[in-house]
Amino acid sequence: MSIEDLLPAIAEALHQAGGQRVQLISATPAGGSTPALDVRGKGVRLFVKLADITAADRLEAEADGLAALAAVGTFRIPAVLAQGHAGDHAFLVLEYLSLHPLASAEEGERFAQALSALHATTGERYGWHRSNYLGPTRQPNDEQDNWVLFLSRHRLAPLLAQAGKAGYSQEIERPGLRLLERLPALFLDYRPAPSLLHGDLWHGNAAITVDGMPALFDPACHYGDREAELAMAELFGGFPSAFYATYRRLAPLSAEYELRKLAYQLHHLLNHLHIFGKAYAGQVQRLLAQLLRELS
Known part of the structure; x- marks a missing residue:
């Protein structure tokens, strides 16, 4: 057709x-x-x-x-x-x-204001009422009361299994499973609110309208830790520095964010490995090794 x-x-x-x-x-x-x-x-x-x-x-x-x-x-x-x-x-x-990418400091500030307000919308549990997709990758979203359980079962474990099937059992799947055993140590004194997340926040899914309004599209929505949203935005960059500074001023992040964000970034790099192949294998292995060292 x-x-x-x-x-x-x-x-x-x-x-x-x-x-x-x-x-x-x-x-x-x-x-x-x-x-x-x-x-x-x-x-x-x-x-x-x-x-x-x-x-x-x-x-x-x-x-x-x-x-x-x-x-x-x-x-x-x-x-x-x-x-x-x-x-x-x-x-x-x-x-x-009609949209254009975020460019100026003022646009970054407005986007951060809108995002912090979005994250102030919370649910009762982590997850979503249906499965959805991160790019072409299907994401299960069965609701959970425990965020670490949700992160392990519905984000990291399925992609680690895919890495194993793709031939990375020794290099990625096995150390990844060891990481899942240690993951609760990242959340001992941290109980994030189930914030409404866009779920796929890289600069290609964010923009400004011609009349100056922050815009979002291509979502993978769920209720989760807002730190996961910021971690992805940092991983792939492309946002004005004023965006990050303004968000942290409006919705401060804990000191432990710098370590937890690595686990959230691992999720997206594993997904890129699944979609795009071996170009991401080395980056995934290095991040896994860093997390295991930090949690040893």
Whole structure:
């Protein structure tokens, strides 16, 4: 099915969702890490994410996360307009937002203000009401009362098992399992509140609208330790330094954060190893060795 052949199905999904009929004229590939279209019509512009029909659940999980973030109101979130499928394609129709990356100190400050307010939204337990996805990786989110248990069972252990299957049993899986045994030592006097997290906070999923509003998209939402969100933002960089300083001023981090963040960054590096392969193996091994030394 060609891109143009998707337009009638997208228009019909919009009609079913909102009651209005729109005439869509063109669709061009949009930049990004996942397949998406910049769709235009008479008086309308849309951002449409695509997936193979067998991966439609990824788009449903994304729509769920976007709705949760939008309900809090601290960030500008693209509205979910419709979902559907045509042939072997599933699609998610989103509001088109004109965005640019965070660049100035002022933008970093505004983003930090919005993020600290998002993290002030808390739940009763860690986890989420459904599984979702970190990139293409499915994440189980069964709710737990114990954060270390959630982190071990639903974040680190599945990716350590994947590393073993990929041939890294000796170098990564086995030392990783030793780390899981010692992980509670990082949380002896620390009981994080179950904060609402975006869950995939790297600079590519953060932006500023043309009218200066902080924006978020591509979520992997769950309730968890807000330190995990900051750890990922630090791992891949790209945020203005004022973002980190402002967040710490508004929502101070404990002295032990510098060590705990390594465990949170390990999670994302293991996921990159799973997705992208051996280019991340050395970095994962070094981080595992550092954590094991610190916890010996």
